[in-house]
Amino acid sequence: MDKNNIKTLADLVRLAAEEYGEKAYIKEKADNGIAETSFNKFYENAMKVNAFIKDVSKGNKVHAAVIGPTSAAYLECYFGTVLDGNVIVPLDAQLACPDICELINRSDSEIFFYDSRYTPMIELIKKSCPAVHTYVSLQACEGADNVLPDILDKYQPTEGKDAVPDALASIVYTSGTTGKPKGVMLTHGNFVDNTTCQDNESSPEDELLTVLPVHHVYCFTCDILLSLRYGATVCVNDSLLRIAANLKLFRPTLMLLVPMIAETIYKQIMAASKAKPDVPPAMIAQAVFGGRLKGIYSGGAYLSPELIKGYNALGLPIAQGYGMTECSPRISTATLQDEYSEAVGTIVNRCEVRIVDGEITAKSPSVMKGYYKDEAATAEALDSEGWLHTGDLGYVDEKNRIFITGRKKNLIILSNGENVSPEELENKFAMVDKVKEVLVYAEDGVITAEIFPNLDIYGEADDKTIGADLNQLIMEINKTLTSSKTIRRIRLRRVEFDKTTSKKIRRNQTVQGEIV
Amino acid sequence: MLEKMKELICNYVDVDPETITDDSRFIEDLGFNSFDFMSLLGELENELGITVDEQEVVNIHTVGEAVKYIESRKA
Numbered sequence: 396m397d398k399n400n401i402k403t404l405a406d407l408v409r410l411a412a413e414e415y416g417e418k419a420y421i422k423e424k425a426d427n428g429i430a431e432t433s434f435n436k437f438y439e440n441a442m443k444v445n446a447f448i449k450d451v452s453k454g455n456k457v458h459a460a461v462i463g464p465t466s467a468a469y470l471e472c473y474f475g476t477v478l479d480g481n482v483i484v485p486l487d488a489q490l491a492c493p494d495i496c497e498l499i500n501r502s503d504s505e506i507f508f509y510d511s512r513y514t515p516m517i518e519l520i521k522k523s524c525p526a527v528h529t530y531v532s533l534q535a536c537e538g539a540d541n542v543l544p545d546i547l548d549k550y551q552p553t554e555g556k557d558a559v560p561d562a563l564a565s566i567v568y569t570s571g572t573t574g575k576p577k578g579v580m581l582t583h584g585n586f587v588d589n590t591t592c593q594d595n596e597s598s599p600e601d602e603l604l605t606v607l608p609v610h611h612v613y614c615f616t617c618d619i620l621l622s623l624r625y626g627a628t629v630c631v632n633d634s635l636l637r638i639a640a641n642l643k644l645f646r647p648t649l650m651l652l653v654p655m656i657a658e659t660i661y662k663q664i665m666a667a668s669k670a671k672p673d674v675p676p677a678m679i680a681q682a683v684f685g686g687r688l689k690g691i692y693s694g695g696a697y698l699s700p701e702l703i704k705g706y707n708a709l710g711l712p713i714a715q716g717y718g719m720t721e722c723s724p725r726i727s728t729a730t731l732q733d734e735y736s737e738a739v740g741t742i743v744n745r746c747e748v749r750i751v752d753g754e755i756t757a758k759s760p761s762v763m764k765g766y767y768k769d770e771a772a773t774a775e776a777l778d779s780e781g782w783l784h785t786g787d788l789g790y791v792d793e794k795n796r797i798f799i800t801g802r803k804k805n806l807i808i809l810s811n812g813e814n815v816s817p818e819e820l821e822n823k824f825a826m827v828d829k830v831k832e833v834l835v836y837a838e839d840g841v842i843t844a845e846i847f848p849n850l851d852i853y854g855e856a857d858d859k860t861i862g863a864d865l866n867q868l869i870m871e872i873n874k875t876l877t878s879s880k881t882i883r884r885i886r887l888r889r890v891e892f893d894k895t896t897s898k899k900i901r902r903n904q905t906v907q908g909e910i911v
Numbered sequence: 912m913l914e915k916m917k918e919l920i921c922n923y924v925d926v927d928p929e930t931i932t933d934d935s936r937f938i939e940d941l942g943f944n945s946f947d948f949m950s951l952l953g954e955l956e957n958e959l960g961i962t963v964d965e966q967e968v969v970n971i972h973t974v975g976e977a978v979k980y981i982e983s984r985k986a
Contacts, residue, residue: 512966635946636949636963636968639957655944659944663922810944811944811946839942841939
């Protein structure tokens, strides 16, 4: 595909259909084996969704939210929305119902596409989201207002005309440092720039197993969009439980992972090697990955040098990249041919990086328009010249490679790529009398709450008693959080935290207190 | 089932199987990451021919709870 012809996501999906035609774009498990959706069929179905949206919105441009695991149906609704200038709001499939409602309302969504597993929530969402006029279940589902299979039967494909490079394509919610998720506004041009900033990353011969959440821009750009550009096939992993089985079923040639998954698969390879000492570990590694894997791309969080070396020793190159949702997401990336380095890749084409007071700032056509309806946060992230302040500390070497040395902002980045705001979790304790002070941070990759209890309440109670009580309390708080954000460790301290002159708890102070 | 679980746990983390009890918490006590846990359940699903529901397992924290859940799926 001539990348110069791609200006919008509508161009990308149309050109992919023209160039790769009946080749399989998506493979997914179905009741009777593996279902395939060709590039042609995918574009046709997206155009039918576009016709449906035109119909129900009476020609007006709308925002539509979508929730569910990766599937051809999900992506057809995504592209059906954006290919004519409407805006898609992909929601985290792990969100609880009140959070789903909040983000539907905050994003001004009027249409809601949902995987049928969310059906039990629909009545409550209808009550809480008065602006939504149309609900569509992605699968056939009794009682649903609309179901995608019927839409695909009923409507004729309609090409989109109103998607332009500078038009908003998507609002992607990401953890903010102040607690509330911020809506990153990404344009067609942003996505296209990030999809075309590198070359020769895959080919029509490649098959990828997509295992990361599709609402993440990292997965969306690098699995979904790059496969459209290069004509590669996206195989859908139906559950995190079944990656091992799906690797054997789909036998991918390339994979995009986050460090946590890379680490677990590495452990499995090592365990299998231990059980079969006569078989070379590299052979076991290939067997685990299905036998055709050429290499792994990793992003979302920092990959340890030990793991990179471990995979390399197994004959599997692992290339690390770096970016953020606000940059669609890639700022730098390595290739599978690169020599081992502790860098997080080389700065991608058209992206400039400048280090300001130690902080990495980036400027490129991939950088977002801003945060939806949040001018203050936008002004904080984007300066007047359009430089994106990443919050990461680091440097660039003479080969244009980025090295990360720390974080400026208080954002916890877990090894599964999820970003967690410590303030959001600390705020959950605001009304809890038993906790006088709390600091949340990641310790050994585990979200930890270090607590100075209210001794007026606990009096002379010992650590064990207080610890048991605090564990109960945390269990209740965890019920209000998505599973990736739950607090899994409590440290009980007996002295107050060190504070700034404005009486704010200083972050980055020495960990104190016993784990209870 | 507990013995099978212990054997699989030791493929993910370096712990003495004798120290693993029903009350051992996967993440807090055994040092699992959340994907290790999903992966372990996937292995059990494969070996025992049962179906594990991803939505149902998010509230499992201890080895005992996991054993109980797996037993219930076998029944």
